[in-house]
Amino acid sequence: MHLYKHQELTVYNSLSKQKEKFEPIIEGAVGMYVCGPTVYSNVHLGNCRTFLSFDLVFRxxxxxxxxxxxxxxxxxxxxxxxxxxxxxxPILKKARIDQIEPMEVVQLYSVDFHQVMNAFNALPPSIEPTATGHIIEQIQLIEKIINEGYGYEINGSVYFDVVKFNKDHEYGKLSGRNLEDMISNTRELAAQSEKKNPQDFALWKKAEPQHIMRWPSPWSDGFPGWHLECTAMSTKYLGNNFDIHGGGMDLKFPHHECEIAQAEACNHESPVNYWLHTNMLTLNGKKMAKSTGNNILPNELFSGENNILSKPFAPTVAKFFMFQAHYRSILDFSNDALEASEKGFFRLMDAYRSISEITPSNKSDFDIPNWRQSCYDAMNDDFNSPILIAQLFEATKFINSLKEGKAEITASDLELLQKTMHDFLFEVMGLVDISETSSNDGNKLSEAVELLIELRNQARANKDFATSDQIRDQLQEVGIQLKDGKEGTTFSLN
Known part of the structure; x- marks a missing residue:
């Protein structure tokens, strides 16, 4: 069913800096490219927010x-x-520190990324190309840029001539930066650099002797520039002009700006019609950073093994929490906010489950078709998930009134209500229906084991080593291992 013929979707385009009606190049088909992860460490929550935002768009x-x-x-x-x-x-750096092959680093963290996305119930993309799998396309692209007069080679490396490009095009139009201002604000580093202009960026870098990852090219044994790979892969699979390009706001400059320049230099047309950017994630009101310790990884969030939150949170609850803020606004992770979101999540799920128990009557006290359209209106307004969720809570109030016998609904409206709730909860947001008890099982287990650890500590203090050993051994038999350390006793599941 082609619902798009009856719904007018508008999106905020970072390029025009306004909302625009979404009209794909080919009717009924959409091409979308999103900058994926650099796989040298565990994917962090800020990145997850970006990928979940585009999972929502995709869905x-x-x-x-x-x-x-x-x-x-x-x-x-x-x-x-x-x-x-x-x-x-960073991949080479990690390989050097851990004394493993770079591709071992890539494999390890690619697997981690996919496992985390799977835990969040994100749909896999249609195509997931790698930069190393498209070296030939990148070399061909560089040759094209050089032939167009916007690339130059020095000492085996190739750079993009931003100043020359800006004479014929507009460099900085996505990020709103002016090249003259950029040049005047740049410290004079020309003497230290082989580039013509400080703003020029690398298309190909000659590899130093110690650089493990290298490929032969017409210029040197080396490796492609970061900005180049996305131009090569997006145009290969989506064409020289496609519908949507997405990523985090931090990629707007220089990464996406450079992508536009590269594509326009060789294809003589704007590569993307709609640029979408997600905002950042903070933790307890501060920027997330490993260096300050104000950081939490997805698996630490799911397991509760962290010093920031009071308990574990299910992936679907964390996802629901993220969708309670619009993708273009800053979202702050905190324990109180997550707990409030968890309560709301279970309220929605309980309401959805109880729809099947409601007996219809011959009239409706709630305009279901109008409410259903308001859910679409929310998503049609630049994927406004917080407004959608507010509409689903409106329906939850009505469902609770139906359960209490304080309201009535016809059979056809009841069916439409159930379908709409199902479509937006599970198909569009991709949430997973977990019961409250399953979420609390981990908490109850932790509390029970902590109690046994406390009893064991008391037994040891009383020199009752028989009881202390019995607690440890019997927990070991059911797969719970106690570990005594300087900071006290911890446990893990075998």
Whole structure:
């Protein structure tokens, strides 16, 4: 069913800086590219928020009846530490520190990324290309850029001439930056750099002798620039002009700006019609950072093994919490906010489950068709998930009135109510119906084991070692191992 013919979707386009009616290039089909992870460490929650936001977009477009080709890459080479321009490749750095092959690093963290996305019940993309799998396409792209007069080679490396490109095009239009201002604000580093202009970015870097990941090219044995890979892969699978390009706001400059320049330089047309950017995630009101300890990984959130939150939270609850903020607004993770969100999640799920127990009558006290359209209106307004959730809570109030016998509903409206709740909870948001008891099982187990640890500590203090050993051994028999350390006793499940 082609719902898109009856729903007018608007999206906020970062390029025009306003909401626009969404009109795909080919009717009924959407091409969408999202910058994927650089796989050198565990995926962090901020990245998860971006990928879950685009999972919501992907799911809603599919729900509307569009045929969607969703391409999300894996960066497994070329992303240097300082915005892809200098420093060490983080994958190589991790491989050197752990004394393993770079591709072992890539495999380890690609698997972690997929497991986390699976835990969040995110749909896999249609195509998931890797940078290392598209070296030939990237070399061909560089040759094209050089032939167009916007690339130059120095000492085996190739750079994009931003100043020359800006004479014919507009460099900085996505991020709203002016090249003249950028040049005047740049410290004079020309003497230290082989580039013509400080703003020029690498298309190909000659590999130093110690650099393990390298490929032959017309210029040198080396590796491609980070910005180049996304242009090569997006245009290969979606064409020179496609519908949607997404990513985190932090990628707007320089990454996405450079993508536009590369594509326009060789294809003479704007690569993307709608640019969508997600906002950042904070933790307890501060930026998330490993260096400050104000950081939590998805698996630490799910297991409760962290010093920040009071208990574990199910992946679907964390996802629901993220959707309670609009993807373009800053979202702050905190224990109180997650607990409140968890209560709301279970209230919604209880209401949905109880619909099947309601007996219809011959009139309705709630305009279900109008309410259903209000759910679509929310999503049609730049994927406004908080407004959608508010509408679902409106329906929850009505369902509770029906359960209490304080309201009535016809059979056809009841069926429409159930279908709409199902569609938006599970098909569009991709939530998973877990019961409150299953969420609390982990908490109850922790509390029971902590009680046994306390009893064992008391037995040891009283020199009752027989009881202390019995508690430890019997827990071991059921797969719970106690570990005594300086900070006290902890436990793990075998």
């Amino acid at each position: 809603y477009l599919k729900h509307l009846g569009y045929k969607v080709r969703y391409v999300r890459n894996i960066t497994d080479v070329g992303h240097l530490e300082n915005d892809g321009e200098s420093g060490e490749d």
